[in-house]
Amino acid sequence: MSETDLPSALATIRDDFLALEQHERLVLLLEFANELPELPPEYADHPDLLERVEECQSPVFIFVDVDPGDAGGGIVHLHATAPKEAPTTRGFASILVQGLAGLTAQQVLDVPDDYPLTLGLTEAVSPLRIRGMSALLGRTKRQVREKTAA
Amino acid sequence: MTVETDASPAFAGYAHPERLVSTEWLAEHLGTPGLVVVESDEDVLLYETGHIEGAVKIDWHTDLNDPLVRDYLDGAGFAKLLSAKGISRDDTVVIYGDKNNWWAAYALWVFSLFGHDDVRLLDGGRAKWEAEGRPYTTAATTRPATDYPVVERDDTKLRAFKEDVLAHLGNPLVDVRSPEEYSGERTTAPAYPEEGTLRAGHIPSAQSVPWAKAVADDGTFKKPDELNAIYRDGAGLKDGDSIIAYCRIGERSSHTWFVLTHLLGFEGVRNYDGSWTEWGSAVRVPIVKGTEPGAVPAT
Numbered sequence: 001m002s003e004t005d006l007p008s009a010l011a012t013i014r015d016d017f018l019a020l021e022q023h024e025r026l027v028l029l030l031e032f033a034n035e036l037p038e039l040p041p042e043y044a045d046h047p048d049l050l051e052r053v054e055e056c057q058s059p060v061f062i063f064v065d066v067d068p069g070d071a072g073g074g075i076v077h078l079h080a081t082a083p084k085e086a087p088t089t090r091g092f093a094s095i096l097v098q099g100l101a102g103l104t105a106q107q108v109l110d111v112p113d114d115y116p117l118t119l120g121l122t123e124a125v126s127p128l129r130i131r132g133m134s135a136l137l138g139r140t141k142r143q144v145r146e147k148t149a150a
Numbered sequence: 151m152t153v154e155t156d157a158s159p160a161f162a163g164y165a166h167p168e169r170l171v172s173t174e175w176l177a178e179h180l181g182t183p184g185l186v187v188v189e190s191d192e193d194v195l196l197y198e199t200g201h202i203e204g205a206v207k208i209d210w211h212t213d214l215n216d217p218l219v220r221d222y223l224d225g226a227g228f229a230k231l232l233s234a235k236g237i238s239r240d241d242t243v244v245i246y247g248d249k250n251n252w253w254a255a256y257a258l259w260v261f262s263l264f265g266h267d268d269v270r271l272l273d274g275g276r277a278k279w280e281a282e283g284r285p286y287t288t289a290a291t292t293r294p295a296t297d298y299p300v301v302e303r304d305d306t307k308l309r310a311f312k313e314d315v316l317a318h319l320g321n322p323l324v325d326v327r328s329p330e331e332y333s334g335e336r337t338t339a340p341a342y343p344e345e346g347t348l349r350a351g352h353i354p355s356a357q358s359v360p361w362a363k364a365v366a367d368d369g370t371f372k373k374p375d376e377l378n379a380i381y382r383d384g385a386g387l388k389d390g391d392s393i394i395a396y397c398r399i400g401e402r403s404s405h406t407w408f409v410l411t412h413l414l415g416f417e418g419v420r421n422y423d424g425s426w427t428e429w430g431s432a433v434r435v436p437i438v439k440g441t442e443p444g445a446v447p448a449t
Contacts, residue, residue, distance in 0.1 A: 030198050058193065085248060087195035125194050126211035 007107055010099040010115060017119045025124045033091035035098070039063075039081050050081070051139060058086030060093055062136065064143035066105050074148065076100060076108045078140055088125065092116070092133035096140060105148045109141055152184035152268065153242040161273075163374035165415025169408075170273045170371070171244055173282055180204055186241045186293070190257035191248045191276075200286030202246070202279065206235045206293065210253050210401065214260050220424075225302040228264050236293025239266070239301075246272035246279070250365045252405055259404035259421060263303045271408065277369035308407070310394045310420040312428055315353065316435065319446045322387055323356035324395040326406045327426065331398070332358040334439035347430035351439040353396070355446045357385040361402040364409045377414055387416065396422035396429070 006014075017025050043049055043063050050061035060082040067074040078100050080093035100108055112118075116133035156175040161167035171179075179185055180203060187205040189197045197207040208214065213231055216223055223231065237243060243266065247254035251271055261269045272279070280286075305311075310318070330336050334351035352358070363380050366372050372380075381387050393416055395403040400423025407421040422429075429435055438444030 026195060026198060030195050033195065033199075084199070085196065086193055087199050088193045091195065123217075124212065126209075128211065129194060 005110065006115075007099070007103055007111065009101065010111065013095055013099050014115070014119055017121065020120075022124045025119075025121055029091040029095075029121065029125070030087055032094040032098070033087040036080065036082070036090045036094040037097065039079055043079055044081075050079075051143065058082060058089045060086070060089045060132075060136065062093070062139060062143070064140055064147060066144060066147045069104070074105050076103055076105055076140075076144055080136070088129060089132060092136055095119075095133070096136055100140070105144050108144050111137065111141075113137065152240055153179065153182055164371075164413045166412040169270050169412040171270050172273055173279050173284060176202070176244060176246075176272055176279075177284060184241055186235075186237045186243050187272075188235075188237075188243055188245045188254075188257065189247055189276075190245055190253045192253050193248060196248055196276075198288070200288050201291075203285070203287045203289070204291055205246075206237075206291050208235065208245075208257055210256055214257065222260055222263065222303065225264070225300045228303070229298045229300040232298040233296050236296055237298060238296045239299055241268070243269040244272055245269065246275045248276050250277070250362060250369050250405070251275040252361075252401060255405040255408045256401045259308065259407055262308055263305065264301050265304060273371060274369040281368065307418070308420055310396075310422040312422075312424050312432060312435070314420070315394055315396070315422050315429070318392065318394055319354065319436075321392045321394070322385070323353055324381075324385060324387075324393060324403075324406060324410075325352045325356040325358050326361035326395055326397045326403045327352075327358075328360055329358060329441070331426065332356075333441045334437075347427055349430045349437055351430075351437040352443075353429060354436045354438045354444045356396075356443055358441075358443075359385050359406070361397065361405045364406065364413075371409065371413060374413070377409060381410065381414060389416065391416065393419045394422050395419065396425040398426045399423065400425045 017028060020028060050063050052061050060080060062078065062080045065077040078097050080097055082089040082093055116130050116137060122130055155168040156171040158172050161170050187202055188208050189201050189205045190208050190210060191197060194209050214222055243261065245254040245258050254271055254275060258269050258271060325332050332352045336350060359380060364372055364377060387393060393410060395406045397403040400421055403421050403425065407419055410416045410419045436447045
């Protein structure tokens with residue numbers, strides 16, 4: 001995928017991080033953490049529908065909805081929840097929730113797997129922790145694949 | 151010691167009660183000259199969501215580890231870090247954090263490698279402070295920079311390397327990981343990322359004592375008689391033993407190192423920070439699978 005194909009919301013988030021000093025990147029990540037929306041009630045009441053992302057150090061659960069549509073055309077909705085004691089994980093989830101909003105299934109599958117590594121957070125957050133976000137993206141894509149497989 | 155110790159009777163039965171402070175003590179002593187409070191968490195952003203007033207943050211990944219070599223920062227790096235945080239060599243440092251002080255104990259152990267004399271844990275950590283409704287602030291802490299001296303790290307007394315563990319076989323080893331990691335079912339703590347260790351199991355003869363056994367429900371350390379039942383009666387540790395503790399990367403085992411050294415008074419306990427991520431990938435080191443400690447191989 002060429003650089004210009006990165007969905008605009010994801011590109012904007014990346015550019016916002018890269019424009020900041022290291023410490024301010026943490027502050028921005030915290031803002032994302034605070035913006036993670038509550039789960040819709042139908043999922044909040046049904047924890048069995050949620051998938052735990054084992055690769056994250058703190059418990060985070062995701063659920064992916066794909067609207068009906070032509071091949072690859074359905075819109076993806078990512079829902080995620082993580083405890084307030086895990087702001088880094090909440091921040092990672094929130095970046096993906098906002099960055100993937102409105103994208104089609106195919107667009108989500110085309111997001112480069114190394115997107116989390118391009119945010120300039122490896123120094124402020126550490127590479128090991130960034131793996132948690134890569135796992136979130138990977139599991140989101142897997143759910144999209146499963147839900148669009150006819 | 152520059153700040154009086156916590157004389158709480160609750161700590162009196164520990165070997166070195168001066169290494170703990172209670173939440174009450176800390177609340178009363180905040181702002182005392184010579185006292186610096188340090189927060190050290192698993193989550194790199196937790197401090198930013200709210201911390202004890204005046205506390206500075208030290209992160210295990212980004213501050214204490216060398217970014218290139220798998221090692222801790224050197225004497226110059228430690229001096230630079232502590233100077234920037236406003237900590238002097240003779241300051242009393244009280245460390246607290248999330249997850250039962252898991253990472254706080256790790257930071258305390260690293261401070262100890264540099265011989266920082268007076269470093270203590272807040273018993274119960276963030277969990278107890280919060281449960282008691284004590285306040286946090288998001289206001290940034292600014293402390294005047296200090297001139298912390300360059301002190302070379304002493305890796306000979308409190309730290310063990312792989313070669314030390316091989317030479318140590320036959321003496322007590324404490325494996326503080328989860329039962330699943332000990333038996334070889336998996337190589338990381340349940341719900342933690344797999345970190346590419348090639349073999350699963352434990353070092354021959356190691357006793358399994360998961361680190362959190364030392365912690366009570368409220369996040370404080372268990373009482374001396376309970377700890378003795380776990381480590382002396384259960385794991386068979388005796389005074390005078392040479393003991394090495396290990397886990398996955400040396401963080402959980404620094405918590406056990408704190409318990410054995412400061413609460414139970416064992417001398418010469420070392421933490422093997424290479425731990426399973428090194429041992430489980432090293433060539434031709436002995437490994438035992440299953441729930442039994444297993445025998446030390448004949449040499």
